[in-house]
Amino acid sequence: MTLSRDVPLVPEHSALLFIDVQNFAAHPKGAEFADLGPDEFASKYGWFFDQLETRVVPNMQAIQAACRSAGIEVMYTTIESLTLDGRDRSLDYKITGFNVPKGSWDGKVIDQLAPEGDEIVLPKSSSSVFVSTHIDYVLRNLGVRQLVLSGLVTDQCVESAIRDACDLGYLVTQVTDACLTYTQERHDFSLRAIKGYCRQRTTAQLVEELQSA
Numbered sequence: 577m578t579l580s581r582d583v584p585l586v587p588e589h590s591a592l593l594f595i596d597v598q599n600f601a602a603h604p605k606g607a608e609f610a611d612l613g614p615d616e617f618a619s620k621y622g623w624f625f626d627q628l629e630t631r632v633v634p635n636m637q638a639i640q641a642a643c644r645s646a647g648i649e650v651m652y653t654t655i656e657s658l659t660l661d662g663r664d665r666s667l668d669y670k671i672t673g674f675n676v677p678k679g680s681w682d683g684k685v686i687d688q689l690a691p692e693g694d695e696i697v698l699p700k701s702s703s704s705v706f707v708s709t710h711i712d713y714v715l716r717n718l719g720v721r722q723l724v725l726s727g728l729v730t731d732q733c734v735e736s737a738i739r740d741a742c743d744l745g746y747l748v749t750q751v752t753d754a755c756l757t758y759t760q761e762r763h764d765f766s767l768r769a770i771k772g773y774c775r776q777r778t779t780a781q782l783v784e785e786l787q788s789a
Contacts, residue, residue: 653697653705654685656676656699
């Protein structure tokens, strides 16, 4: 039997996971940017937010709608501590200075991608959702074998999730133009580096696949 990553999605065994598309990191007023003046914000993150607002979030909305229509489970993970002071978060997040307090606005998915009904949101306090949440347990209970990944940032938390999902036995599809990091160079390098772990599709390709299924 020949094994392959290039397997079309089977809706009843698939889930879409959005990674860190939340107010903290995907809204200009998010706490990640609170210490920056207007000029520094524009210099460091102007390109990122332009791409996010004009291209990437619309792509995310398109795959969200397509997956909902196909009956695919839509899930979210956001950076959010289990405590107010973040004492439970990873050492890496403590060193970086990331603390999104439990229940805070910063921990919410951005309005443009707001969860509907009982769609699952898993708060995480490390780079990989598979390390600091029970997502593997949840996915297996849902009967999920194929995982579609979209989110922020391409070369950090998205990459971490792809590698861990593959090691745990999931077939992963990365939606390349529904992920984003802080420069085009970083984004492109990450896509090339992670290509051996997953199937890569554009938003248009994934939507067409789901509409044809």
